[in-house]
Amino acid sequence: MKIGVKVGDIMTRNFISAKPDISILNAVKLMVKKRVGSLVLVEDNILKGILTEKDIMWALSKKNSKKDLSEIKAREICTKKITTIRPSADIHDAIKLMKKAKFRRLPVVIKKRVIGLLTLKDILRIEPELFEIAQESYMIKEESEKFKRKQAGESFKEGICEECGNFDILYNEDGRLICESCRDEM
Numbered sequence: 001m002k003i004g005v006k007v008g009d010i011m012t013r014n015f016i017s018a019k020p021d022i023s024i025l026n027a028v029k030l031m032v033k034k035r036v037g038s039l040v041l042v043e044d045n046i047l048k049g050i051l052t053e054k055d056i057m058w059a060l061s062k063k064n065s066k067k068d069l070s071e072i073k074a075r076e077i078c079t080k081k082i083t084t085i086r087p088s089a090d091i092h093d094a095i096k097l098m099k100k101a102k103f104r105r106l107p108v109v110i111k112k113r114v115i116g117l118l119t120l121k122d123i124l125r126i127e128p129e130l131f132e133i134a135q136e137s138y139m140i141k142e143e144s145e146k147f148k149r150k151q152a153g154e155s156f157k158e159g160i161c162e163e164c165g166n167f168d169i170l171y172n173e174d175g176r177l178i179c180e181s182c183r184d185e186m
Helices: 024-034 053-061 091-101 120-126 130-151 180-185
Strands: 038-043 046-052 105-110 113-119 156-160 167-173 176-179
Touching: 024 038, 024 053, 038 113, 046 053, 046 105, 046 113, 091 105, 091 120, 113 120, 167 180, 176 180
Parallel strands: none
Antiparallel strands: 038 046, 105 113, 156 167, 167 176
């Protein structure tokens, strides 16, 4: 189902970028100042990674125990395995790619050079009815996961994760009570 709207038509051209060597502290300050949820990390106009709010939260919970945020570089915690898209691609293809990769942002590139950033917000601004399509697949996935857990007789409880120390829903893995994040990392 092609929509006829191209990625290049709706992408954010004035995306916020930084060098991969920026400290997490300075990256947070830049993100707050510019009111964005991510930074595109580029070096010589070549994409090196994306630093998201989620990456920063991970650093706060994992890396901060040993290092100050001004000592941690963005390249150490950013998402490096990035799915990109061309500006000539149809928005429908972009949505499918975002769902498959589980990303809310796609750098738009031509010959490894970043020319824009496509976000779910950009797509929904142009085609609000696409929200239902995007939401539907996530709801189906969530419901199917619930069904699998119920069939497996998996139970959970709330408490402190024995791995990371965060309060969350805990799962019994090999006799240890751990949260879903730590469980996924295993």
